Each structure stands twice: as structure tokens, then as C-alpha cells.
Amino acid sequence: MTQAPPHGFWQRMQQIPRYYIYALLAGVVIWQLLFPIRLPIAPSRATLGVRDAIRNVPEDKIVIISVDWDASTQPETGPQTQAIIEACFQLKKRFAIMNLAAPMGVKLANDIALRVARRYNAKYGVDWCNWGYKVGQGNFLMAVAKNIPKAVATDFYNKPVSELPMMRGVENISSIGLVVEVTGLAGMTELWLGLIQGPYGTPFASAYTAVMAPGYYPYLDSGQMKGMLVGAKGAAEMETLVNRPGSAVAIMNVQSWAHLLIIVLIVIGNVAYFMGRRRPGEGRR
């Protein structure tokens, strides 16, 4: 059965070709990328929690940044990782990057760390290192808790981690001052909380894509999480905190106006729906 062609302004409004909507959205994105309207960004309590958690890491302990993301979520998780790395370098905290899932993330994060490290004259193996992708998820975390050099074995560049200067004295989970999980994957946080934060009391913070963050507020409220970066907004707030406005701040400009456009479109769609229903002669559906 073929659908009757739309008649009347409001019916036509309900069925405008989707390409017009795509073009509108693309137009807003390009407009804000080329001519951004900068708006102030105020850090939320959740973002301040991440910065404070990094600041509170004792000198003799290291930070683990678990980068379980890939290119699909890179516009959000990439700037989050960069801002966290910036904070670690600024606050002079040694950190190890590692990856439990989405193995692509380990190289993407390594590239970010190399780029940022050059700015701070930080040395690989001394100020930071990359443990690489590790198979096993929960099993690996249980092994890491007991014996880090044995469980990790080699780094991203295939060197034994026990030979890295920053890994001297790093034996088990008691050598870890903070775990920061950056991810676009569900289920990773539960592993860290269940196997590391819960049993050993290791401080934990996280960074998520905006779409998955609402599911993790209970852990923030319970204190199991010290802080949380929520999507590009969290990354932009962290960039503001470390005084390095970058791609996340640019994304926030785009996202601001794209959100507004979507809201306007939903309102127009609903007005068209109700007005279309009230046309005389059609009756109420």
C-alpha cells in the first residue's frame, strides 16, 4: 500500500527530506568550526574530582591511565586522554598507559602522550610509559594487583617493563596511586571497581563518552569514583583546568549549537504533528 502524498504546510513539514536536516546539521558544524562563538566553560564538581584525584597521588606511586577506546569515540575520549595526560605532566605525576579492550586505543593514546611529552620535556620510561594492550581483562587485573612486572612483562615497544626507571619499586597494586579509566565501552568500569578499587581501595576516576556517563553517576555518588569526565564537556572542562584549551573546547562550541538545532527541530516536528492533526476535515486520529 502506497502512502498518500503529504498535503498542507504542516504535513509537508513533517515529511521534509532527511537530506535537508543533514545539510542543516552539517552547516551548523562547519559554521562553528570556522567561526566559533566562544562561551565560558565552568568546571563541574565531577571534573574537579578527577583533577584533585591526580593531584593527591603520592610521590612514590604512579597513575594508571587505562585507554579502552578506539577511533569511533576519539572526538570525546581523545581530548579526555590528552587533558588527563596534561594534568599528570603539570602536576609531576608519573603515569602508565595501558589498554584492556579496543586495542587500537593504545597506539592512539601513545601518539597523544608522545606529542604532549615533547612539550614538557618528559622522558619515556622516566616520567611515563606505555604497558601496551593486555589480553585477559579481569584475569589480567587480578594478576596486576599481585605482581605488576610479571603480569605486564613487556611494554608497548616490547621492552621488559622492569627495565624502565619509573617502574623501579612498582611491585603490586599498592604502588598505584590512582587508576583513570578512559572508555567508550560499557563493562570496563565494573571490572576496575570490582577487582581493584573494591578489594584494594585504590582510588579510581573515569572519563566516559557523554552517552554512557549517566549510567555511572551512582559510583560517583557512592565515593567509589573520585571524579568523572563526561564526554567532550568533561574534556573541555579539564582542558580549561590545565589551561590548555584544545580540540574539546572547539567541539563544545559545535556541540552547543548542534544541540540547539536538534531541540529546535524536535519542537518544529512536534508543532507540525499537532497542527497537522487539527486540519479540518481529517478528524482526530
Place this chain on the structure above:
Amino acid sequence: MSRLFAPAPTPRLLAAYLVIGLVGSVILIYLLHRGLGPRGRRWLIAVVTFVAGLFYGLEFYYPVHNRKNFLTDWIEPVSVMIAVIGAFTVGLGIYSLCQVHGRNVARRRPGWPNSLAFFVAFLAMLVFGLWSHYTPVGEPAPKVLPWQNGVYEVLFNGLFAPLQTATFSLLAFYIASAAYRAFRMRTAEAALMMIAAFIVMLGQVPVGAWITSGIPLTSPWAFFRLETLGEWILNWLNMPAQRGIVFGIAVGALAMSLRVWLSLERGTFFSEQR
């Protein structure tokens, strides 16, 4: 423990261990396959599953002395064993992919050029990925990379990553179009959801804060600033609901884990075989 799982002292001994391990595994699997019927295989898998679950359960709950109990030292070698077994599944996945796409190309099925593209991409990433991995350039990286590393960088950062990002970013356009066409206030619940969505969407972006920036932070009306209202919805309405969902999932997961551990779950471990 460390003596039992000590690394091989020489490369020759390592090679010998590998060959013995490989041959031994093949013989063991062959004997089990021939000697055990479907019922025996099911029992074997059930027993191995139970022992594995028992090991981790006991290690976690058994009282510790100096942060250790009698199973703690076994955690690391067992985790390595599981990682090795897990690595085999990668090989199985590659084999399966090659089989499916190889058949498509051989029989010129519709869409076979896509299967051919799979082989080209797979081989290119495999060859240049391994080549680049085993010829590291060191840090700081030279301005001009060796050609194999350069090709890998182009394939990874110039092709693979942007393709994945672009594919995912198409979602934004679909969401905008779907929201316009399908998000209708047909019921009171839908209206509530829409209002909450508008507030949270605007509360998450600087433009939301800008819209209500006229309300002073010290004013009694400061609660109605969009960023505050958005946070309130997330913390006071979303969080209890999420907490309830988490409790529900946890109880379900516990029951499911017990069923899998005790091999009570129907449909697992070749139960369709008779």
C-alpha cells in the same frame, strides 16, 4: 611456583618447550576427541569450568595472611594461561573471516569485491604492522620515518582511524533526522521525557549556561539555571533509576554466573550435540 613457571634459560630450550607443548597438546586433544563421546566431552568441560570458577572464587574469598593465601601465587600463571587460550580465539576469528570471504571471492558471490578489499586491508595491516613493530624508530622519532613505518602510519592514522571515526560520526546525522521525525509528544510520559532531555542537553553545553546566565548564582532562583537543573536531573532523577538497574543487573548476573559455573545453563557447551 617461580621454579615451575620459570622462563626458559636459552632460546634453544624455549624452542624445545614450545615443540613439546605443541605436540603434547595435539596428542592430548586427539586422544580426548577420540576417547570421549559427546557425553564425556560435556562432563569434561563442566568439570574444567567448575574448577576454574572455584579457583578464582576461593582465591578471592579465602582469608589472607600478609595479603596472600595459598592460591594467590597461582593467580599470575593462571592468568597467563587464560591469556594464551584467549589469543587462540583471535586466530579462530581470523580463520573464520578468511573462510567466509575466501568463499565469496572464489565463487564470485554478490559483493565479492568487498571481500577482496578485506583481504587487501588485512594483509596490508598485518605485514606493515608487524614490520613497523619489529623495526622501532625510537624516541624522539626521526623527521623522516623508514618507509615501512611511514606506510603503517598512513594506513593506521591516515586511513583506519579516520574511516572508523567517520562511520561513527554519521550517527549524529541519523539522530538529528530521527529526532525530528520520530520524537513526538504523544503521551504525558513522552512529554516529560522530552522536557528532561531538553534540559539535560542544554545543561551539558556552554550555550545552555549562557541562556540562563541572567539568573545570578546567589539568587534563590539559581536552581533554575540550566546547568544546575541538568545536573539535578542527572543526580536526583537519573541516579536512583540507574542504581535500581545496576542492582537488578547484578542479581541477574550473579544468578547467571552460578548457572554457567555449575553448567546448568541450557544451550552451553555443545548441548545441542547428541
